[in-house]
Amino acid sequence: MTTQKLVSEIKRKGSFLCIGLDTDISKIPSHLLQAQDPVFEFNKAIIDATHHLCVAYKPNIAFYEANGSKGWDSLQKTVRYLREQYPEIFTIADAKRGDIGNTSKMYAKAFFQDLGFDSVTVAPYMGKDSIEPFLTFNDKHTILLALTSNEGAFDFQTRLVDGKEVYKTVIEVSKGWQNSQNLMYVVGATKAEYLMEIRKIIPNNFLLVPGVGAQGGSLEEVCKYGLTEDCGLLINSSRGIIYASSDTDFARAASIKAQELQTKMAILLHDN
Amino acid sequence: MTTQKLVSEIKRKGSFLCIGLDTDISKIPSHLLQAQDPVFEFNKAIIDATHHLCVAYKPNIAFYEANGSKGWDSLQKTVRYLREQYPEIFTIADAKRGDIGNTSKMYAKAFFQDLGFDSVTVAPYMGKDSIEPFLTFNDKHTILLALTSNEGAFDFQTRLVDGKEVYKTVIEVSKGWQNSQNLMYVVGATKAEYLMEIRKIIPNNFLLVPGVGAQGGSLEEVCKYGLTEDCGLLINSSRGIIYASSDTDFARAASIKAQELQTKMAILLHDN
Structure with a gap:
């Protein structure tokens, strides 16, 4: 896209x-566990109930790998x-991959070609030749970790390299x-003030912003500093939406939570 | 282990x-392509021909993900x-994972519990809470990227943070x-002098050293600076061994290449 x-x-x-x-199989409503593929049935119901309220879905690959093949x-x-029913949706493989060039090529093939995702998240530690194989794909997007939402972000990302934080160096070099x-x-989102x-450094690039919801980040704060003319933001919420209810009404409960966020977003976009 | x-x-x-x-399906000998699972048949033949010459195998997960489920x-x-036929072998999932704690837990489960690997490689960018979920497993090993073998290592890993290189900071903090x-x-291995x-900083920890062979690193140089009393090194070679021949003799050719390295290693261990 x-x-x-x-x-x-x-x-x-x-x-x-x-x-x-x-989608964690140990957290989805029990009535779905009889289905042939409970994880897919859960995702399908969530997607059908929320697709008009969001522009992107982001499966975190760890939750799928934990169930093997x-x-x-x-x-x-x-x-x-998603591609067949809602081709207008932007898809993100949250994979945080990165390896030597020869290997990153295989990851890019897996996520962009075979699975057909529009984008994939990658980790910067191994530098240029670990990321460039992803960047060669037309109309595919490579989402580089810069400043993450977790506490461990302060271990390395905010340290000073030649007087400048590591995450800023990563963005500038990239x-x-x-x-x-x-x-x-x-x-x-937990680091909105940054x-x-x-x-x-990057006035126009899109930012994928996790951390609103369960992790405590503020939508308004993120928009205050991050919105661009073309929006330039994708705000992610996972647990706060998909686990809004653990009962048979889970999809409707998810849509209510998504609607709350979308309503706020429509106002923020209008006022921008 | x-x-x-x-x-x-x-x-x-x-x-x-x-x-x-x-194991890249586009590179394995063509006579294997008729098998039900060519990649497994290839691996099995390589393992049977080389298991007595090595102590560990390291599948790089990208090559498997590129073939989907x-x-x-x-x-x-x-x-x-490997676990059934050669339980004395140390297994490494070369995955270079790392995510927020909640998610890293799922990766740890996937590689340590479900697949039963002895170890997994992880990336340090997201810090402490992205790695600690892996460390909680007894007799499982978490192999942290410090200084990688590729050119891109110089993009961030060797930069100075408070007068000390990023990779040294990563090791010290960890x-x-x-x-x-x-x-x-x-x-x-391409950075043996480091x-x-x-x-x-870490006189005794085991180091996993890629880059001997196709990437040009020297076994002797690595041993000169890296060997400890308990060896402390696992030297990896991938393409140089598994693709030594692209014909029906591929497993024998692999064992010859592995034997060459093992012979050198036996001498280096003896002289240590």
């Missing part, structure tokens, strides 16, 4: 919500369902990589 | 070789085959994490 198409969907729906499909099947079915126009960045500085 | 068991296997076999099972099956069959006795570290400095 092109960035233009994503932006037009955001404007059409009045939403920049991304719903995290971190069955999990991989659930993942594949989920992405295929701008020089081939096809860097295909980069987006992960910036945690967004002003980040927007000085 | 305990570290003591690994050390005793190294001494018994006169080898600290790890063979990388980076079939690939995950091949991976599962490979690890199961020593303070809970259950840090379960840590090993990745240090590329090992002297690294051994000052």
